[in-house]
Amino acid sequence: MAKIIHETTRKMSQLCRKIVQVDVRWGVLQRVSFVGQFFRFIWNRLLVCSVGNKPSQYRKLPLRDSSSSPATTVDDGGFLLEHLNGGYDSDSDLVNLKISLLGDCHIGKTTFLIKYVGNEQEKRSLQMEGLNLMDKTLSVQGARISFRIWDVGGDKRSLDQIPMACKDAVAILFMFDLTSRCTLNSVVGWYSEARKWNQTAIPVLIGTKFDDFVRLPPDVQWTIVTQARAYARAMKATLFFSSATHNINVNKIFKFIMAKIFNLPWTVERNLTVGEPIIDF
Numbered sequence: 001m002a003k004i005i006h007e008t009t010r011k012m013s014q015l016c017r018k019i020v021q022v023d024v025r026w027g028v029l030q031r032v033s034f035v036g037q038f039f040r041f042i043w044n045r046l047l048v049c050s051v052g053n054k055p056s057q058y059r060k061l062p063l064r065d066s067s068s069s070p071a072t073t074v075d076d077g078g079f080l081l082e083h084l085n086g087g088y089d090s091d092s093d094l095v096n097l098k099i100s101l102l103g104d105c106h107i108g109k110t111t112f113l114i115k116y117v118g119n120e121q122e123k124r125s126l127q128m129e130g131l132n133l134m135d136k137t138l139s140v141q142g143a144r145i146s147f148r149i150w151d152v153g154g155d156k157r158s159l160d161q162i163p164m165a166c167k168d169a170v171a172i173l174f175m176f177d178l179t180s181r182c183t184l185n186s187v188v189g190w191y192s193e194a195r196k197w198n199q200t201a202i203p204v205l206i207g208t209k210f211d212d213f214v215r216l217p218p219d220v221q222w223t224i225v226t227q228a229r230a231y232a233r234a235m236k237a238t239l240f241f242s243s244a245t246h247n248i249n250v251n252k253i254f255k256f257i258m259a260k261i262f263n264l265p266w267t268v269e270r271n272l273t274v275g276e277p278i279i280d281f
Helices: 002-052 109-117 118-123 156-167 181-197 218-235 250-263
Strands: 072-074 079-081 094-102 127-128 131-140 143-152 171-177 203-208 238-241
Touching: 072 094, 072 181, 094 156, 094 181, 109 203, 109 250, 131 156, 131 218, 143 156, 143 250, 156 181, 171 181, 171 238, 171 250, 181 203, 181 218, 181 250, 203 218, 203 250, 238 250
Parallel strands: 094 143, 094 171, 171 203, 203 238
Antiparallel strands: 072 079, 079 131, 127 131, 131 143
């Protein structure tokens, strides 16, 4: 009897040890499985974040056969253009670009802008205190481009609008009156304020009222050209002399901006001849 009890106790001890070993192994497997799932979760999160946080890049615009649309024309910048009249049903292919205009009062900023967007768009513009917003939508080589242009008033009360106007802008146009050197000197202040809020926007320096500028004495013209080119180099900006009255270089400025953003070919050459519309880059 004692032998039977001893044998039974021995077998029960062996069974308990096996159960404990199995339980330990199962616990280890569970912990390993949990750790594996945890690391898989972390890895998947990293993959999602790495894909989702890629910086957005503008693609190079595709070439398109100009015979595909009767509204297609070739402009003076060498781009295929289709001016749009709201004939599209979807905005899924629309690329929105924000552009800011800065400069003193009475230098022709708004006249310049109306010449570009057209009178009909000017009537639908959004006007706020110290700020005027206009839109221009067109198609370039098959891609729809929408410019939202922020025209900031040139008085001191408009300075509060600079942060909102400059943030997220792809280009900032710094404008001055070619017949007024004080407005050219003011560009330095406008540039400094704009760069506080946007370090990456393409800078463009624009002299307005070229039709009045050519009536100035040649030595005065030379002085203004020299100073404007020096400012443009300091700002790392492209310089254009323009006239809204005679539509000189108005469209080319925006074609230049699109060429810079979308890596389009830019065929316009520099023009440094005093007495002619300057283009310096």
